[in-house]
Amino acid sequence: MNILVCISNVPDTTSKINFTDSDSKFDKNGVQFIINPNDEFGLTKAVWMKDSNKASVTVLTVGDSSADTILRKCLAIGADKAIRIDCEAKDAYSVAKEIVAHCESIKYDIIICGRESIDYNGGLVPGLIAGCLDYNFITNCVSLEIESGKAKCAREISGGTEFSECDLPLVIGAQKGLVEESDLIIPNMRGIMMARQKPLDVIKAQNINSRAIDKKFFKPEEKGEVKLVKPDELDKLIDLLENEAKVI
Amino acid sequence: MSVLVYSESENGKLKKSSFETASYGKALSQKLGSKLICVSFNCSDIELLNKYGADKIVNVESSNLKDFTAKTYSHVLSQVIEKENISVVILSSSADAKYLGAYLAGITDSSYISNVVALPESLNPFIVRRSCFTNKAFSTTEINGNLKIISISSNSYEINENNGDGVIENIDYNEVSSTFKVSNVEKQSAKVTIADADIVVSAGRGLKGPEHWHMIEELAEVLGAATACSKPVSDMGWRPHSEHVGQTGKPVASNLYIAIGISGAIQHLAGINSSKVKVVINSDPEAPFFKAADYGVIGDAFDIIPELINKLKARK
Secondary structure (H helix, E strand, O other), X not given: OEEEEEOOEEEOOOOOOOEEOOOOEEOOOOOOEEEOHHHHHHHHHHHHHHHHOOOEEEEEEEEOHHHHHHHHHHHHXXXXXXXXXXXXXXXXXXXXXXXXXXXXXXXXXXXXXXXXXXXXXXXXXXXXXXXXXXXXXXEEEEEEEEEOOEEEEEEEEOOEEEEXXXXXXXXXXXXXXXXXXXHOOOOXXXXXXXXXXXXXXXXXXXXXXXXXEEEEEEOOOOOOXXXXXXXXXXXXXXHHHHHHOOOO | OEXXXXXXXXXXXXXXHHHHHHHHHHHHHHHHOOOXXXXXXXXXXXXXXXXXXXXXXXXXXOHHHOOOOHHHHHHHHHHHHHHOOEEEEEEOOOXXXXXXXXXXXXXXXXXXXXXXXXXXXXXXXXXXXXXXXXXXXXXXXXXXXXXXXXXXXXXXXXXOOEOOOXXXXXXXXXXXXXXXXXXXXXXXXXXXXXXXXXXXXXXXXXXXXXXXXXXXXXXXHHHOOEEEEOHHHHHOOOOOHHHEEOOOOEOOOXXXXXXXXXXXXXXXXXXXXXXXXXXXXXXXXXXXXXXXXXXXXXOOHHHHHHHHHHHHHHHO
């Protein structure tokens, strides 16, 4: 079984977000980049399936050479092979279309993406890939088991869980719950050494035009000073919520 | 060229979000000088959409479409899009709508943009404002392409009544075959969900253990609120993942967010930034959450919460 895990290179969750070039570009200065957390849950699951389903795991990213560091990390975590489609990741549409073009030439049984990236939060990539390839698709995926060529999966829905079954090929939007936070694999020295021997192929991009162009970024307005209420004056708090904020 | 709103229903009844999306769709169709068409699946009170200005209402009735799946619903919508000459599709930001939107964009080769917080600032070029970096920022974004799919953030657009005279139509469509089958749905029916709640009561490590959550649940019940928690609390297994709000969990866009014993790490604040009013209850006056709050109480949650519950009960 061949599994592709699509990886996005995103600012660390603790990053302060700033912009440059008259607020038209994200300021990468001093920002640490990590594997998108939703992708990492998917990658961990894929690495487990190497044992449980004799799967071969390829990781892929669309980006310039600055993304090689996280691809090496994915190899150290346990992926067998890495591919970088060499171009600047401009928007979700062009990134997804690059992945679609790759998946038209090499067939995968399961394509795993994060349900969304934590930078642009678009949530487009897995669905667009599935729609373009006419593959089965499940996002917000919290469980996945493959038995005799069929997938049993679960999706978090509003207020509950939906269980489903389908044939492969399948595209997954992964999130926490597919594996637990404590299951995430921290690369050990052996993994890091082995990662150096594993292939990292750089392939030519299709150079697809983007559909969404960010013109200008803004930060949320600064909050006014917090109104403090003494713990023994809770009536006042209720009054403020009822009559000033009008939310209860 | 018309505007199409996908009006979500649950158990045959329209969801509140479908009035938000219809209101947004109406305002957009007026800007564009076009018609508003609403489409729903197996919905019994679909005529209510007329109150929000629908010019046409399409009801898709089929026992094969009883279970929502992104693929089967998208293929019906793509036929409606073609038949009605649609230029913009409006979706809510529910889990199902976002699931559907991305897949629909794939099969129709359209331009999808999510987390949109306002009407377009310009129609030509088409420029919308959306949140990004998990609500740590916003951007104005130009969208190209003939067909656009817009998912609007919950609670970002006010419901407006607007007389419509939409005729309810059934349409002819072809169903696609799919090996994807929903086998079972488990739902906590009695509980308000974070996505739909006007008020969210959330607690963190300050509660000291899962055995103290009855206070949080009681407070939520008095307020008709959903319960939520911080990341460490879900990581420790005190509460289910589905309650985790923050950058890697769920976003919250409620009218009121009450945070109890949550220090306010940057990742948590990102997730709840879109909530309108924030109340923080924490024993640590230095907790960073106070800087992001509208109202704050510095004190022990174990004293404050029971008293707050009593006072709220007495008020009713």
